[in-house]
Amino acid sequence: MARRTKEEAQATRERLLDAAETIFRDRGVTRTSLAEIATAAGMTRGAVYWHFKDKADLFRAMCDRATLPLDTMFERAGETAAADPLGTLRTLSIGALQSLATDPRAQNVFEIVFHKSELVDELAGLATTHRQERGACLSEIEAIVRRAAADGQLPADVDAHLATQGLHALMIGVMHEWVLDPSAYDLATAAPALIDTWIAGLKVHPPRRADAPAARHAAKALAA
Numbered sequence: 001m002a003r004r005t006k007e008e009a010q011a012t013r014e015r016l017l018d019a020a021e022t023i024f025r026d027r028g029v030t031r032t033s034l035a036e037i038a039t040a041a042g043m044t045r046g047a048v049y050w051h052f053k054d055k056a057d058l059f060r061a062m063c064d065r066a067t068l069p070l071d072t073m074f075e076r077a078g079e080t081a082a083a084d085p086l087g088t089l090r091t092l093s094i095g096a097l098q099s100l101a102t103d104p105r106a107q108n109v110f111e112i113v114f115h116k117s118e119l120v121d122e123l124a125g126l127a128t129t130h131r132q133e134r135g136a137c138l139s140e141i142e143a144i145v146r147r148a149a150a151d152g153q154l155p156a157d158v159d160a161h162l163a164t165q166g167l168h169a170l171m172i173g174v175m176h177e178w179v180l181d182p183s184a185y186d187l188a189t190a191a192p193a194l195i196d197t198w199i200a201g202l203k204v205h206p207p208r209r210a211d212a213p214a215a216r217h218a219a220k221a222l223a224a
Contacts, residue, residue, distance in 0.1 A: 009051075012043070012047060012051065013051045013061075015041045015042070015043070016037060016038070016041050016043065016047065016048060016051060016052070016058070017058070017061060017062050017065055018041070019037050019038075019040040019041035020032075020037045020058055020059070020062050021062055021105070021108050021109065021112070022040065022108075023036055023037055023040055024059070024062070024112045024116055024117070025108050025111055025112050025116060027116075028116045028117070029055075029059060029112065029116060029117040029118070029123065030117070030118055030121070030123075032055075034048045034049075034054075034055055034058070037058070054122060055122055055123070056122055056123050056125060056126055059117070059123060059126065060126060060129075062109060062112075063109055063113065065105070065109075066103075066105050066106045066108075066109035066110075067106070067109070081143075081144050081147060082147070085144045085145075085147040085148040085151060085153060086144075086148040086153040086154065086199065088144060089141065089144050089145070089148070089167075089199075090195055090196070090199060093167065093171060093191075093195045093198075094191045094192050094195050096171065097171070097174060097175070097187055097188075097191035097194065097195070098187070098188045098191050100175055100178070100179075100187065101178075101182075101186075101187035101188035101191070102188055107179055107182065110175055110179050111179045111180075114175070114176050114179060115179070115180070138164050138165070138168060141164045141167065141168070142160045142161060142163075142164040145158065145160040145163050145164055146160045154202060154203060154206060155203070155206050155208070157206075157208045157209050158202070158206040158207065158208065158209070159206070159207040159208055159209045159210075162207035163202055163206060163207055166198070166202075166207070167198060170194070170198055174187070174194060
């Protein structure tokens with residue numbers, strides 16, 4: 001009986017998240033009330049508050065549910081990064097794009113996050129959390145880039161920080177624009193070429209550290 005109750009509670013939570021995902025996508029987050037979500041799910045507001053503290057809590061849970069596969073990918077990346085850092089970064093980046101391209105739930109949530117939400121008022125706290133999580137993610141990527149340079153897969157004087165920022169800009173830009181018009185191109189098929197183009201450029205013409213000998217030599221040559 002207790003197990004059944006737990007399963008029913010989980011099913012109720014999923015129905016609420018499904019309803020929130022649909023209404024947030026159609027109406028936007030700030031224009032949607034918890035009462036509307038409850039009605040769409042065929043429940044009362046009390047059911048919403050039983051599972052979620054407020055709209056911000058529900059919004060975060062909706063995002064976490066969609067991005068969980070990406071979290072798993074990051075966890076597995078740590079297992080292979082030591083042996084092949086650049087290959088791991090390639091696999092991780094392509095996988096993130098292909099996951100978006102093939103997962104309707106991820107597409108809905110990314111559309112909401114990019115185009116249907118404002119992290120203000122009751123959602124303002126999420127902006128701080130987002131910055132912290134973004135920083136942690138970029139730190140992991142930067143560590144992989146540094147390892148790739150140390151292993152000779154990239155030039156030794158690559159500016160790992162700028163390289164990481166460049167990859168982040170590429171990924172977010174592709175995701176941001178693609179969810180606006182998924183019919184523009186086949187993202188799942190194009191993902192390897194998009195990432196390989198970035199990697200090829202990073203190998204040949206990477207951003208270089210200002211304190212690196214090659215960068216100092218280039219600066220002197222330009223000044224001469």
